[in-house]
Amino acid sequence: MGINTSTLFWVAQGTPEKIYAVQDIPGKGRGLIAIKDIAKGTRVISEKPIITMSNIIASIQQLDSCILDQVSSLSKGDMREFLSMANAHGGTNSIERWHGILRTNALPMGPDLDAGGIFLHACRINHACDSNAVNYWNENLDQLTIHAIRDIRKGEEITISYLAALRNRQARQKDLLHNFGFTCACQLCCLPLGESKATDAALDRIHALDGIIEKRGIQGLVKPARKMLGYVDEQVRIWNNTAIAEIGLVRAYPDAFQIAIANGDLARARVFAERCLRLYEISVGNDSPDVAEYRGLVVNPATHKYHGMSMKWATTVDEIPQSLDTPSFEDWLWRR
Numbered sequence: 001m002g003i004n005t006s007t008l009f010w011v012a013q014g015t016p017e018k019i020y021a022v023q024d025i026p027g028k029g030r031g032l033i034a035i036k037d038i039a040k041g042t043r044v045i046s047e048k049p050i051i052t053m054s055n056i057i058a059s060i061q062q063l064d065s066c067i068l069d070q071v072s073s074l075s076k077g078d079m080r081e082f083l084s085m086a087n088a089h090g091g092t093n094s095i096e097r098w099h100g101i102l103r104t105n106a107l108p109m110g111p112d113l114d115a116g117g118i119f120l121h122a123c124r125i126n127h128a129c130d131s132n133a134v135n136y137w138n139e140n141l142d143q144l145t146i147h148a149i150r151d152i153r154k155g156e157e158i159t160i161s162y163l164a165a166l167r168n169r170q171a172r173q174k175d176l177l178h179n180f181g182f183t184c185a186c187q188l189c190c191l192p193l194g195e196s197k198a199t200d201a202a203l204d205r206i207h208a209l210d211g212i213i214e215k216r217g218i219q220g221l222v223k224p225a226r227k228m229l230g231y232v233d234e235q236v237r238i239w240n241n242t243a244i245a246e247i248g249l250v251r252a253y254p255d256a257f258q259i260a261i262a263n264g265d266l267a268r269a270r271v272f273a274e275r276c277l278r279l280y281e282i283s284v285g286n287d288s289p290d291v292a293e294y295r296g297l298v299v300n301p302a303t304h305k306y307h308g309m310s311m312k313w314a315t316t317v318d319e320i321p322q323s324l325d326t327p328s329f330e331d332w333l334w335r336r
């Protein structure tokens with residue numbers, strides 16, 4: 001393509017220094033490498049899409065004409081970058097190949113994440129099941145952001161997860177091969193057999209609990225509330241025993257908040273909201289709608305729409321215990 005990719009450096013918007021480079025990575029095509037130590041919580045990328053595709057498209061004809069319109073309107077430079085992106089789905093003509101590039105690279109965006117976008121920088125990020133960064137559509141900025149969720153050392157690859165949920169190894173490998181055409185060799189996928197079995201059992205249990213929580217829906221927040229809080233407690237304890245807790249806790253704590261607030265328990269809701277806030281500040285940033293929401297909920301959890309569905313656990317925010325040691329505080333928090 002005429003570009004020496006190993007010397008192509010990007011600077012995150014609003015970040016004063018270069019923190020990553022796009023490089024060829026053996027066996028993966030191109031990818032992003034940290035060229036400085038990157039601290040957990042750092043915004044690595046913030047960018048607008050060059051192509052946007054709605055997931056709700058009426059017909060193949062409409063899809064084709066949408067792809068054709070957008071790809072043919074790209075600048076020469078953007079077109080060159082787009083055509084050099086990975087395509088795990090092949091195609092026998094231009095439209096099919098462009099469609100393949102979109103399916104391989106598009107990242108979720110839009111108010112309800114009901115669209116996919118092509119981003120010049122973010123779409124170069126390779127997958128790892130134990131990823132060290134996360135992608136997020138920031139509605140306030142109208143941009144996609146990538147945040148480091150762990151400290152990333154200089155020279156380390158920056159990775160995100162392409163998977164909707166972290167299932168066991170076999171399920172992950174099947175999904176990645178089918179949708180993205182590669183076999184993952186991340187640290188989680190390459191664990192020795194014994195450790196891999198233990199991790200799979202933990203992920204299977206988390207997945208099974210997710211299924212129960214989802215099935216009960218909103219009514220499950222109040223009945224059987226105690227059981228539901230117990231399920232989330234179990235998920236959090238499992239995540240905290242893994243090296244990838246950041247990935248799971250950001251899903252589990254909002255569930256715990258909802259159960260507490262739906263039952264009128266303002267004390268526990270505030271503690272859960274504080275934990276959600278800390279996790280979101282790291283993974284999506286201070287300027288995100290999620291951080292703004294949890295900031296408000298920490299101050300006044302009762303503003304949440306589920307407050308008062310039941311008042312059977314009614315407490316005030318002043319009832320948060322102040323002098324318990326950590327294990328006793330956790331016992332109180334989770335109503336063990």
Ligand SMILES: C[S@@+](CC[C@H](N)C(=O)[O-])C[C@H]1O[C@@H](n2cnc3c(N)ncnc32)[C@H](O)[C@@H]1O
Binds near residue numbers: 127181
């Ligand atoms: C969104 S693109 C990522 C950037 C891509 N490597 C490139 O060169 O433009 C997704 C594609 O990258 C490759 N890829 C991503 N993660 C990988 C991994 N962990 N191992 C091997 N290939 C990977 C696969 O070809 C996949 O279809």
